[in-house]
Amino acid sequence: MGSITEDHASHLSGPNGDAHASVPPNLEDLPDLYGWPRENERGYRIREMPSESYRPLRVVVLGCGASGISFAKFAQDDLKNVDFVLYEKNSDVGGTWLENRYPGCACDVPSVTYQFTWEPDTWSHFYSESPEIHRYFRRVAAKYNVLKYTKLNHTVTNALWDQESGKWEITVRDEVTKLTFVDECDVFINAGGPLNHWNMPKIDGIGRFKGVLAHTANYPEGLDLKGKRVAVCGIGSSGIQVIASIQKEVSKLYTWIRTPTWVLGSFGAKYMREPDTNSAYTEEELRLMRQDPTTYLKYRKNIELSISEGFGVFFKNTPEANAAREIATKEMRSKLACRPTIADALIPKDFPVGCKRPTPGIGFLEALCAENVVTYPGGQLTTITEKGFLNPDGQEEEVDVIILATGFNTTWIPRFSIIANGKNLQDMYKENPLSYLGIAAPEMPNYFTYYGPYGPLGQASAVVMIEFFTRYFNAAVRKIQAEWIKSLAPRMDVAKEFQEHADLYLKRTVWDSNCRSWWKGGKVDGKIMLYPGSRTQYMELISSPRYEDYDIKYHDMNRWAFLGNGWSTRDYDGRDITWFWGMVNGKDKKEEYELNWKASAEDSASHHQPDDQKVKDLLISPSTL
Structure with missing residues (x-):
């Protein structure tokens, strides 16, 4: 603590505020200099430093x-x-x-x-x-x-x-x-x-697979999926994003619906240029964001508001919760009209929207309808072989890549x-x-x-x-x-x-x-x-x-020991000790100001002569105030 006490000693005035009083080289010396007690009979000792001396x-x-x-x-x-x-x-x-x-x-x-x-x-x-x-x-x-x-x-x-x-x-x-x-x-x-x-699932034969086995939380950089046969295990947030992203690129895609889940429209959707698309911002929009901070702030606040004000949807049996379920069901059935059995397996019957974290699934439901996608409703990946996996009928399906989108350990x-x-x-x-x-x-x-x-x-x-x-x-x-x-x-x-x-x-x-x-x-x-x-x-x-x-x-036997020598660091460090009146020119600095009352008064008078007509107008029509 030497650096703190030495710093404050340089600003120390005498007991009566006399700036010319003798200043000891260290605050620790003050009790000896003036004959003050340091310690009581219980062994409690005053810390010889001002309050708010932030210890290392x-x-x-x-x-x-x-x-x-x-x-x-x-x-x-x-x-x-x-x-x-x-x-x-x-x-x-x-x-x-x-x-x-x-x-x-x-x-x-x-x-x-x-x-x-x-x-x-x-x-x-x-x-x-x-x-x-x-x-x-x-x-x-x-x-x-x-x-x-x-x-x-x-x-x-x-x-x-x-x-x-x-x-x-x-x-x-x-x-x-x-x-x-x-x-x-x-x-x-x-x-x-x-x-x-990240959570590695327990699947029979997971170590036997001779192809590429990748977890979404440890995905190999540069893995080329073009034209490959791919199985994706898991339809949580990461699985939904993977499936929507790779469906058009791969030759064959396999996935499972182990448990139902709500797949919703996008958060802040009313501010999207096109519904259900992750649209890019135009150069004009980006330029406006950079050049007009106020407009950009309003835009961010509007989007945040549209998300945050929806807290009511998380309460059971409310009109908001019931409406969310109705809208989500209708939208999912519409997008899965091509595969009604998948819709039956995917749309939750036992829990409302929001029980799980809602997942914006841009392109996911559409991907499940694609011809190159095979979805096993109501099942899960149970057995992996050297060349692929066993489907629910016990038949082997050969794949080049298995992606485990099985999330994280959240215990x-x-x-x-x-x-x-x-x-x-x-x-x-x-x-x-x-x-x-x-x-x-x-x-x-x-x-x-x-x-x-x-x-x-x-x-x-x-x-x-x-x-x-x-x-x-x-x-x-x-x-x-x-x-x-x-x-x-x-x-x-x-x-x-x-x-x-x-x-x-x-x-x-x-x-x-x-x-x-x-x-x-x-x-x-x-x-x-x-x-x-x-x-x-x-x-x-x-x-x-x-x-x-x-x-x-x-650290001390007395919780009030931090009050120290009774002074504040503000008393010592050159900051304004009359700050409560306000700052002059915004400066938090102890200073005695030079004043010329006569010159200041004359200058003030010359700039603030009352306009007689304005005074009359105010008296006649106070509403103009």
Whole structure:
């Protein structure tokens, strides 16, 4: 802390504000100089520094996708005296948009809303594909010096909390050298995201196939499908995009309908140039976006509004929910009129629209009607052979490529141990994940996570929400610094009460219906892990942290020790200590201003002589005010 105290000593005035008083070389010397007490009989000792002296802190962040980039940007802007590092397991930044490069991979919300509010860009299409999104995050990371704080090819393998020191011990493996080391930090932030651990299905004979076997989350770059025979296993978000993208290119395409799913029109569809097409923006539109920021902002807000105001559709038995089901059924049957048996198998009968995350399926239903597509309704891929797979009749179908579009492990269980006070988060999340608002875990000190259980999943763009998480985390870091907090952990009773409220509330929603969704851990009867309310409410809630929900332990025996020597850093550092009157010329600077009252008064009088006629007019007709 030497640098802090030495810096403040240079601004120190005497006890009576005498700027010419003798100033000691260090604030620690003041009690001895003036005969002040330092310590009481209980052993409590005053910290000889002003309040808001942000102590040095180290933060370790897992991951450098959109969340990690957001944290690094705002950490540089908002945090003082904080050293931080991002450990990214991949060879580049970008997270899911680096890893997911399968055909047709794109965001499922309009591109203009899938970006940081503080770094708007223009996009080639209404829904941009993975490479373009990755380029965006790569460019943002470079522009805001995120790479300076990022260690690529480094995997976090273990996290252990040391209660005595109030620090996390993070074990990291260098994927290039294969060496491991331990990094110590005050705060550990998990920015790995919920869609990071891809799910390999258990299919008989999966290792026997002699052709190309590819998972959508690990898709081979440059794989040529033209004229090939291809089987696609899975019709979730990734499977729908793959099938729509490759159908016209392949010679034969096989797919299965294991469970029904709603395939909807596009989010923000009323702003699309042509319905059911991922239209490209024209050069004129792109030029307007670049040259007229206000118009572009209005456009983004309109699209965001059209998505966000649809929260009512998620409630059971409401007119909105019933209308959504009726419209979706009619549209799906219309597009599948060529294959009514497929429509019967695909259209859900047991759950409403929204039980699963709705999937905009541009071109998917049309692809199922194509002559080169074979769809097995009501079944699943059960057996893979050396040359292909066995169809439901037990006959072998030969294919060149099998694409596994089987999604991710969404059980919330971390891939490595996170242990604090004898508890492992892996065990805590096995059966009944308890979470604090999706951003922290009960009794896990100084640990925060982007999009944990009970977070605001399934509502509009994730990128905007990431900004709110980041601001919350940075506020917590500043509090830990300024108040010399040793550990900040959500209370277990608070998490249980929140879960009680959430579980009851969520029974009102379509999410509680009879479907298999990833926010229920991939189980039909799984516990729903969504925030119980609208995205708007969630944003407002976490904008003002509720520290009363935390168990707080301090480095000092007295929680008020952070008040220090009774002064504020503002008293010392040259900022304006009369700021409450307002800033002169916007400058937050302590200054005694030179005034010439006579000249100022004469100048004011010459510029503000009243117009007698205007005064009369006002008196006669006060409505003109």
